[in-house]
Amino acid sequence: MWKPVERIKYKALDDEWPSADEAAKSRLFSSVAIGDISLQQRTWIPAMVPWRSNEEGEVTQDVLDWYQRFAEGKPGAIVIEATGIRNTPSGPLLRIGDDRYIPGLKKLVQTVRAASDGKTRLFIQLIDFMTIRRRPDTQKFLSRFLTISDAHRTLLQMPDADDGVVRDNLLALSLEQLQVVLTEKEWEDMSFGYRERVTDTHINEIAELPQVLPRLFSDAARRAELAGFDGVELHFAHAYTMASFLSATNSRTDGYGGTQEGRVRLPLEVYHAVRENTAKKFIVGCRMLTDEIFEQGSRLNDATYFAEQFASVGMDFLSFSRGGKFDDAKQPKVGWAAYPYTGQSGYECMPSFISDSFGPFGRNINPVAHIRENLAAKELKVPCITAGGIHTFMQAESILEKDQADIIGFARQSLADPDWFEKVRQGLGGQATLCRFSNYCEGLDQKHKQVTCELWDRVDLDVDGVSKTSDGKRRMIAPAWKSS
Numbered sequence: 366m367w368k369p370v371e372r373i374k375y376k377a378l379d380d381e382w383p384s385a386d387e388a389a390k391s392r393l394f395s396s397v398a399i400g401d402i403s404l405q406q407r408t409w410i411p412a413m414v415p416w417r418s419n420e421e422g423e424v425t426q427d428v429l430d431w432y433q434r435f436a437e438g439k440p441g442a443i444v445i446e447a448t449g450i451r452n453t454p455s456g457p458l459l460r461i462g463d464d465r466y467i468p469g470l471k472k473l474v475q476t477v478r479a480a481s482d483g484k485t486r487l488f489i490q491l492i493d494f495m496t497i498r499r500r501p502d503t504q505k506f507l508s509r510f511l512t513i514s515d516a517h518r519t520l521l522q523m524p525d526a527d528d529g530v531v532r533d534n535l536l537a538l539s540l541e542q543l544q545v546v547l548t549e550k551e552w553e554d555m556s557f558g559y560r561e562r563v564t565d566t567h568i569n570e571i572a573e574l575p576q577v578l579p580r581l582f583s584d585a586a587r588r589a590e591l592a593g594f595d596g597v598e599l600h601f602a603h604a605y606t607m608a609s610f611l612s613a614t615n616s617r618t619d620g621y622g623g624t625q626e627g628r629v630r631l632p633l634e635v636y637h638a639v640r641e642n643t644a645k646k647f648i649v650g651c652r653m654l655t656d657e658i659f660e661q662g663s664r665l666n667d668a669t670y671f672a673e674q675f676a677s678v679g680m681d682f683l684s685f686s687r688g689g690k691f692d693d694a695k696q697p698k699v700g701w702a703a704y705p706y707t708g709q710s711g712y713e714c715m716p717s718f719i720s721d722s723f724g725p726f727g728r729n730i731n732p733v734a735h736i737r738e739n740l741a742a743k744e745l746k747v748p749c750i751t752a753g754g755i756h757t758f759m760q761a762e763s764i765l766e767k768d769q770a771d772i773i774g775f776a777r778q779s780l781a782d783p784d785w786f787e788k789v790r791q792g793l794g795g796q797a798t799l800c801r802f803s804n805y806c807e808g809l810d811q812k813h814k815q816v817t818c819e820l821w822d823r824v825d826l827d828v829d830g831v832s833k834t835s836d837g838k839r840r841m842i843a844p845a846w847k848s849s
């Protein structure tokens with residue numbers, strides 16, 4: 366992962382914990398309305414893909430066990446991981462692209478309701494993503510995958526050569542020479558792996574995304590409603606299709622790109638389609654970026670405008686992240702696909718303990734506060750969720766006291782200790798295991814390995830009945846809380 370040059374090492378904060386009485390009077394443990402429902406506390410577990418589904422994208426027993434463990438901590442809300450809205454194979458990512466997924470998802474809802482004694486609200490994150498392929502071996506790319514064109518013939522000064530001869534000549538070139546002969550896109554396909562963009566409108570499926578996506582999202586939301594979820598979170602953040610429409614790099618000329626108005630058009634159409642296809646009480650919010658972080662990306666002023674648009678049409682919540690883009694991702698190894706959390710934008714999305722003078726904690730607080738202030742100034746009321754390096758009660762309470770957000774997201778902290786919420790609420794915060802922000806979990810995600818936390822995945826590994834990862838080396842879920 367990318368690291369700031371300063372490389373200053375940080376430890377988890379050594380803050381004080383509230384007594385049960387103080388917690389009961391705190392803002393963090395006060396209720397908050399979201400649309401027509403309310404959360405019992407202002408704590409939120411943001412979406413995290415744990416690689417627990419199967420090739421069919423189904424809710425497996427591992428998925429149920431995973432979310433049951435989080436629900437035992439009784440946070441205000443859990444957002445189920447990014448779940449694919451299409452009915453197409455996408456590896457072991459959870460899917461909601463067909464009615465056959467409804468029974469499994471229903472079970473997931475029931476599991477969370479039971480484990481949290483009905484205290485935790487449950488949302489599911491709906492995602493669409495475009496094709497990305499693994500980085501090919503250079504030889505294979507030149508001899509098989511590359512489409513030979515007249516431009517290659519011209520640059521190689523062999524106008525009449527057949528494809529085989531052109532390929533042989535390309536294979537004999539150095540990388541520097543190849544970079545001159547290949548187009549920018551061909552060079553990227555060879556050195557990073559093929560990746561579709563929303564601007565590839567010469568591809569029919571991409572040109573037609575604005576016609577297709579509202580329906581796919583709204584069908585998925587209807588299934589989520591039938592399964593019993595309290596609502597959906599539309600994934601408009603990070604490296605995926607909808608965030609790419611919002612991106613400053615979206616130069617589509619069909620009315621769905623270019624200006625801020627053009628870039629927000631499809632996300633708004635998706636929202637309206639979802640709203641029309643679900644009951645009024647069903648919660649519809651989104652996850653979006655305060656900043657794309659890479660140089661040509663959208664900035665805070667874009668996000669402020671987008672948030673205003675989303676709030677104006679009646680979105681029920683706005684959950685903020687930052688970065689997490691392909692645009693500045695590191696070159697993957699041959700045989701691996703690019704991963705959107707390897708560049709600086711990835712660092713800003715999941716800051717690690719090796720940081721700069723600002724540090725890894727709360728890097729998104731001020732941007733979210735700015736957006737929220739702007740919404741308030743325009744009398745737009747929508748709960749805003751902030752996240753990023755938050756792991757203590759005092760951090761969270763101070764954000765709420767300063768009116769910088771309405772709800773606090775704890776992603777990696779809840780992985781480190783799913784009981785954090787109950788421990789703090791009961792005045793036992795000192796017993797919480799605090800995240801080190803080493804990004805061990807993110808490293809597993811990058812390799813598409815079952816996500817666990819280094820702080821507990823080897824604990825009591827040999828105890829009977831402990832379920833283990835496929836390599837047998839790690840436990841799958843955090844051990845039960847033994848109150849000390």
Ligand SMILES: Cc1cc2nc3c(=O)[nH]c(=O)nc-3n(C[C@H](O)[C@H](O)[C@H](O)COP(=O)(O)O)c2cc1C
Pocket residue numbers: 411412413414415446447490600602652686714715716752753754755774775776777778806807810816
């Ligand atoms: C293993 C892992 C998987 C993640 N998957 C998702 C995801 O599916 N959707 C999403 O919006 N964010 C995802 N994230 C980002 C988190 O939701 C969160 O924004 C980020 O970790 C920063 O918050 P934190 O400092 O509280 O961990 C993931 C993070 C991790 C560590």
